Amino acid sequence: MTAKKVPYIVPVGPIHPALKEPVHIELTVSGEEVISADFTPGQTHRGIEWMGLSRNPVQIVHLTDRICGICGVTHSLAFARAVEQIADITVPERADYVRTIIAEFERIQSHLLWAGVAAHELGFDTLFYLAWRVREGAMDAIELISGNRVNYDIIQIGGVRRDITEDQFEPIRRCLANYKDLFGKLKMLFLEDAVINSRCKGAGRLSFEKAMAYSTVGPTARASGCTADLRADYPYAAYGDLNVKPVLPTVYSNDINGDTYDRIVVRIFEIAQSIEIIEECLANMPVGRILWEEKVAGILAACKKAKGEAVGLHEAPRGECLHYVAMDLAEIPIAWKVKASSYSNLHVWPLILKGAQLADIPIIVASIDPCLSCTDRVVVTDAAAGRTKIFTKEELTRLSYEKTRRLMQ
Amino acid sequence: MKLTKALNRSLWAFHFNSGSCNGCDIEIVATLTPRYDLERFGVKLVGSPRHADVLLVTGPVTSQMADRLRRVYAQMPGPKVAMVIGTCGLSGGIFSTSYNLAGPVDQIIPVDVYVPGCAPRPEAIIQGVVTVIAKLERLEVGERND
Amino acid sequence: MTDEILPPEAVVELLGVALGDAVIDSRVQRRSEGSKKRENINIWITIRRDAVHAAVEELMKIWYPHLSCIAGYDKGADSQGIRVQYIFSIYGGVVRGECLVIFSLDLPKDDAHLPTITDLLEGAAFTEREKTEYLGITIDGLAPAIHKFFLPPDFPDDVYPLRKDNKKIPDSMIKDLWVCGRPANRPPAHLKGGGE
Numbered sequence: 001m002t003a004k005k006v007p008y009i010v011p012v013g014p015i016h017p018a019l020k021e022p023v024h025i026e027l028t029v030s031g032e033e034v035i036s037a038d039f040t041p042g043q044t045h046r047g048i049e050w051m052g053l054s055r056n057p058v059q060i061v062h063l064t065d066r067i068c069g070i071c072g073v074t075h076s077l078a079f080a081r082a083v084e085q086i087a088d089i090t091v092p093e094r095a096d097y098v099r100t101i102i103a104e105f106e107r108i109q110s111h112l113l114w115a116g117v118a119a120h121e122l123g124f125d126t127l128f129y130l131a132w133r134v135r136e137g138a139m140d141a142i143e144l145i146s147g148n149r150v151n152y153d154i155i156q157i158g159g160v161r162r163d164i165t166e167d168q169f170e171p172i173r174r175c176l177a178n179y180k181d182l183f184g185k186l187k188m189l190f191l192e193d194a195v196i197n198s199r200c201k202g203a204g205r206l207s208f209e210k211a212m213a214y215s216t217v218g219p220t221a222r223a224s225g226c227t228a229d230l231r232a233d234y235p236y237a238a239y240g241d242l243n244v245k246p247v248l249p250t251v252y253s254n255d256i257n258g259d260t261y262d263r264i265v266v267r268i269f270e271i272a273q274s275i276e277i278i279e280e281c282l283a284n285m286p287v288g289r290i291l292w293e294e295k296v297a298g299i300l301a302a303c304k305k306a307k308g309e310a311v312g313l314h315e316a317p318r319g320e321c322l323h324y325v326a327m328d329l330a331e332i333p334i335a336w337k338v339k340a341s342s343y344s345n346l347h348v349w350p351l352i353l354k355g356a357q358l359a360d361i362p363i364i365v366a367s368i369d370p371c372l373s374c375t376d377r378v379v380v381t382d383a384a385a386g387r388t389k390i391f392t393k394e395e396l397t398r399l400s401y402e403k404t405r406r407l408m409q
Numbered sequence: 410m411k412l413t414k415a416l417n418r419s420l421w422a423f424h425f426n427s428g429s430c431n432g433c434d435i436e437i438v439a440t441l442t443p444r445y446d447l448e449r450f451g452v453k454l455v456g457s458p459r460h461a462d463v464l465l466v467t468g469p470v471t472s473q474m475a476d477r478l479r480r481v482y483a484q485m486p487g488p489k490v491a492m493v494i495g496t497c498g499l500s501g502g503i504f505s506t507s508y509n510l511a512g513p514v515d516q517i518i519p520v521d522v523y524v525p526g527c528a529p530r531p532e533a534i535i536q537g538v539v540t541v542i543a544k545l546e547r548l549e550v551g552e553r554n555d
Numbered sequence: 556m557t558d559e560i561l562p563p564e565a566v567v568e569l570l571g572v573a574l575g576d577a578v579i580d581s582r583v584q585r586r587s588e589g590s591k592k593r594e595n596i597n598i599w600i601t602i603r604r605d606a607v608h609a610a611v612e613e614l615m616k617i618w619y620p621h622l623s624c625i626a627g628y629d630k631g632a633d634s635q636g637i638r639v640q641y642i643f644s645i646y647g648g649v650v651r652g653e654c655l656v657i658f659s660l661d662l663p664k665d666d667a668h669l670p671t672i673t674d675l676l677e678g679a680a681f682t683e684r685e686k687t688e689y690l691g692i693t694i695d696g697l698a699p700a701i702h703k704f705f706l707p708p709d710f711p712d713d714v715y716p717l718r719k720d721n722k723k724i725p726d727s728m729i730k731d732l733w734v735c736g737r738p739a740n741r742p743p744a745h746l747k748g749g750g751e
Contacts, residue, residue: 045471045707046428047507049689050716050724054506066503069432069528085586096589113435116442132442139439149439150432150528214678215622226648228621233646233653236586240593240651286590310584311597311642311655324626324640335628335638343624347681469732473707501732508716508728509707516735 032357036350049336056331057083057157057303058296064323065151067338070110072148073102074316075323075338076155081236082312082325083157083333087302089293093238093286095159100238101172101281102145102154103314104274108179109138110317111267111274114369115190118264121362122199123401127189134182141175144168157299158292169282176275183272190268191252195404200261204352204364207258214351217344218319219266220368222248224258230315231277238281239315247273260367267369304331316341318369342368359403419451420542423461425481427514429468432528433495437465440531452538458484463541466520469497469504470512482518488548490521490541494534499523560652563596566617566645570600573613577606597655604660607641608670614656615675618645622672623655624682627690629664629719637662637690639669662692664720671696691715691722 028035048067052060057079064075077099084091091099116131139149145164146152154160164172190196206216211224221228229246231239247269249255249262256262293299309326318341326335345368356364426434440447441454455461458481470478482491491514496502498514514520521544524537561569563583571578579601587594602610614620620643627639640659646652662669669686671694672679681704683694688705691713702708706716715722 045509045705046469046504047509047716047724048504051504051507053717063503066430066432066497066527069430069435072432085584091588093590129443132439133444136439136444149530150435151430210677212619212621213676215676216678217621228647228653230653232650233648234595234644235593235651236588236595238589240587240589240595241591246648284590309599309640309659311657313655320623322623322642324642326628326638334631335626337624337626337628337640339624339626339642343681344678347678471707473709505732506729508724509710510730510732513732513735 029358032359034353034356034358034361036354049338052333052336054332056300057325057333058299060333060336061155061157062153064338065153065155068340069150070113071106071316071318071321071340072142072150072152073099073106073155074314074321075340076153077103077237078312078314078321078323079325079336079338080155080157080312081314082310082323083303083306083327084292085310085312086308086325086327087157087306089158089299089302091159091292092289094163094288095290095292096237097281097285098145098160098162098164098290099155100242101164101278102142102152102160103237104277104281105138105142105145107274107317108271109135109142110369111271112138114267114317114366115186115264118363118366119190119196121366122195123404124193124195127193130189131186134179134186137175137178141172144171156291157303159290161291163290164282164285172278172282176279179271179275183275186271187268190264196264197261199360199363199404200264200367201259202257203260203360204356204367205257205259206348206352208256210348210351211258214348215344216319216348218316218341218369219247219263219270220345220348221319222246223256223262223266225249225256228320230313230320234313236313241284242277242280244273244277260363263367263369300331303327304329309335318342319344345369357403419453420463420538420545421453421455421461422463422465422538423456423458423481423485424454424465425458425467425478427466427468427474427478427498427512428471428510429495429497433467436528436531437467437494437534440534445531445535447535447538450538458482459486461485462489462545463538464489464491464518465494466491466498466514466518467494468512469501469507469510470514470517471509472511475511475517478514478517488545490544490548491518492522492524492537492541493520494524494529494537496525496527499525502527560646560649561617563598563654566654566656567598567600569617570610570613573616574602574606574610577603577609579603593651595653597657599657599659601659604662604669607658607660608672608675610658611641611643611672611675614643614645620645620656620676621647622676622679622682625679625686627686627692627717629690629717629723632719632723635664637664637667637692639686639692641672667692668695670694673697689715689717691718 061076064079065072067075112131112135116128119127143149146154154162206224208225211221211226227246231244232246247266249265251269252265306327307329312323314321321341322339324337325333327333352364493499493514497504500513522537522540524533526533567581581600584597585594623642625641627637630636638661640657643656644653645656646654669692683697684700684704686692716724
């Protein structure tokens with residue numbers, strides 16, 4: 001890398017897809033080693049919570065779908081659960097199962113998406129293409145159920161907008177069987193590969209103590225040994241009927257290191273777990289309605305009579321997603337707070353980047369699954385030279401590729 | 410469709426996320442990966458606007474991104490086309506009433522092709538790219554006539 | 556900290572004894588979903604504003620808590636108060652045992668100060684800074700931020716997105732994307748509540 005003072009900046013910018021996660025990281029480095037890191041989210045701030053305070057809950061459900069294009073059901077499920085608690089709406093059992101099934105398909109596609117991106121960050125593009133090809137199976141199942149590939153819009157206050165009909169079971173089961181066949185291959189490709197092993201083991205380590213003190217969630221926390229998984233700990237939707245066990249890195253190896261490799265292990269094995277959950281849900285689907293009230297006017301009338309506050313939780317692919325809603329005898333809520341799952345994980349970056357090598361930044365930053373495009377731009381201050389370089393994501397990825405190549409020689 | 414020498418090998422695209430929900434961005438990548446495989450036409454994403462023929466813009470353009478969008482567009486060599494992917498880049502869509510937006514995209518840079526949808530399907534994006542090729546061809550012919 | 560899993564009523568009682576008259580009211584909310592109707596439990600406790608640090612300290616004696624986030628809202632343009640919720644969960648990792656503990660408190664707008672809890676939970680700084688940026692609550696004891704974390708860097712000072720009073724988002728900041736650049740002979744479509 002030439003030491004230009006102000007190199008060319010690609011203004012793809014430090015933007016980030018999900019709610020408050022657009023981010024820009026500043027690292028102080030000495031040579032190749034990161035001494036400290038700072039980050040600035042806030043570039044794609046769209047004021048979603050503020051917009052929610054002028055819309056009614058049925059409209060907000062559609063807004064929540066578009067908080068993040070990957071977590072299409074996560075936010076709407078958490079929000080709907082909060083409103084249902086305030087308005088005292090009982091969700092039909094069948095709707096709980098449909099919600100669970102779609103949420104698990106989302107986990108499969110999100111983890112495969114992440115696995116592909118992680119492989120890409122390491123310069124392993126064959127695996128990136130393979131993971132994305134495999135992901136299309138889950139996308140087809142989601143499309144079959146909801147009619148959409150992304151932003152499913154399937155959740156409604158008091159249930160779901162579409163049922164899973166009898167003739168859809170067969171293609172869904174086929175899709176799951178296909179994933180079961182592929183799982184061994186995925187496991188081998190991601191976990192036994194020499195490059196992934198040498199690049200990810202020991203990189204971006206997060207200790208159990210710090211994972212707890214920073215209240216991390218999801219696979220990031222579980223890779224550090226925290227057993228927290230809302231699906232097991234906090235019965236909601238159909239998860240209370242199932243026996244979900246949190247996936248820890250010990251499913252594959254003997255010890256827990258909390259490094260990038262462990263995060264891959266957790267995510268790969270969660271795909272297998274999701275397949276099992278969907279199968280169990282399909283086998284035990286209760287019959288009945290899918291909506292508490294079919295007419296939107298009826299739902300809004302119930303919201304108008306609602307007073308109180310509630311919290312809706314959901315274990316998203318990235319971890320706990322929380323919506324706090326308060327209503328006061330009006331259609332429009334008086335408060336709405338969205339806590340996306342990456343919100344609880346982003347702030348460990350300064351910890352896990354410390355001491356890392358420059359070439360490892362893309363994979364470490366990606367390892368907490370901060371949705372997708374977080375690594376877009378990083379400012380690097382060379383402490384010895386006292387100058388600031390802005391690396392584009394492309395340059396960083398190139399550094400990462402070069403390191404992989406060195407390891408291969 | 411036949412483009413001139415400058416463009417007959419491939420169409421390189423630069424992807425600019427101006428504050429979208431990531432749905433369209435995911436679909437752009439899905440379009441390029443094996444199921445839809447836009448790369449078989451030589452279309453690929455590049456990391457710099459200076460290498461790009463097509464600008465793919467997603468999102469309603471937040472206030473911070475407006476200037477960057479202008480600069481990216483200015484950096485692209487001609488003939489160039491801009492393509493908006495997703496409803497929120499067209500009209501703000503579901504985010505239209507927010508306080509931190511400077512869009513829609515066509516208020517900031519000239520837009521040649523619109524791909525509506527929230528998010529548009531990969532087929533729609535491919536259709537958009539084909540339209541872009543046709544448009545570039547017309548631009549090329551226009552330049553030769555000049 | 557004990558390893559014993561207490562029923563929610565016992566948690567409420569423990570906190571009530573420890574915090575004394577700082578607890579204004581409390582309730583245990585149960586919700587069941589799915590076929591087997593297994594319950595999940597949320598504990599709501601309203602406390603006096605000065606007791607927040609002590610409340611977190613007491614909670615930590617029961618179980619090492621997970622801080623989801625700090626939420627908050629402006630009670631209205633006419634109201635003088637902000638209501639803040641500290642959303643914790645305890646017994647995380649215990650199968651079907653996780654239980655939310657939500658401390659709510661009222662804060663006057665003209666004295667919007669809260670003590671930091673970062674000395675107890677390091678990771679709280681992130682969500683505390685968010686409250687400063689969104690609601691204008693000053694967090695005492697937290698090192699001043701060198702830059703904005705949630706809002707864009709050029710966001711005007713003294714405007715807080717979630718405030719509903721004179722510090723709210725001014726109309727001048729709102730650009731209706733649906734209308735701008737739109738031919739005048741098309742029907743308008745505003746999003747102004749009501750209907751789907």
